[in-house]
Amino acid sequence: MESGPTFHAGRERFNRQWRARKSCHPEDRDLRRMRAPASRASGHEACSRESMSVGSFILLIGVSLLVTVLLSRRWHFLRRRLQPGVPIVYRMAETSSWPPGPEARDIRPAERGDLYYFLIEKYWRVEQVLEDGRIVAVTPLMEHHLLRPDDPNLRRASLLERLRHGARFPRLASGFPWP
Numbered sequence: 001m002e003s004g005p006t007f008h009a010g011r012e013r014f015n016r017q018w019r020a021r022k023s024c025h026p027e028d029r030d031l032r033r034m035r036a037p038a039s040r041a042s043g044h045e046a047c048s049r050e051s052m053s054v055g056s057f058i059l060l061i062g063v064s065l066l067v068t069v070l071l072s073r074r075w076h077f078l079r080r081r082l083q084p085g086v087p088i089v090y091r092m093a094e095t096s097s098w099p100p101g102p103e104a105r106d107i108r109p110a111e112r113g114d115l116y117y118f119l120i121e122k123y124w125r126v127e128q129v130l131e132d133g134r135i136v137a138v139t140p141l142m143e144h145h146l147l148r149p150d151d152p153n154l155r156r157a158s159l160l161e162r163l164r165h166g167a168r169f170p171r172l173a174s175g176f177p178w179p
Contacts, residue, residue, distance in 0.1 A: 082126045082135055082149065087157040087169045090122045090137065090147070123157070123168035140170045 082088065094100075096116050100107055104118040127144065128136040135147045135154075147154055157169070 082129060082156065084126050084128055085172060086126045087162055088124050088126055088135075088137060089155055089157050089161060090124055090145075090151075091153040092120050092122050094118060094120050123161075123165050125170050125172055127172065138170050138172070140168060142170065 100118045107118040124137040127138040133149050137145045
């Protein structure tokens, strides 16, 4: 085999042509245009395929974000619509001179230490939804509370809370979806 300048020059020309077919480098594109037929002189196939795949990927992300936003807004309205029999959790602020129990959250002692401020989660059930949207909730001791549906302390009980604290929710008359 000959290792002279002709072999290396031929090898370099082959490498440049091979790179021109595969890459998007401007020098390689110029080389490709010089040797390309007139029907394919408009652009580089690899570059156009890459830009199409990147463009479709960005479009897919944008569409998925749009769908997520629209559905989350829709689900937000469905989540706030409560019906009779639905278990709810109401977060209530309480004050006590005794240290709170293990179910208390966000415990803060007073400056002098004579009182404790804390939050307690109450497990209630929706008894009735009034025409103006207000909610009549019933406690386990059958006390009634009138609540606004947009109250930040009011939320629907999660599945885990319903399973874990099912006995704490009051029982309503039969005919409701949950016993």
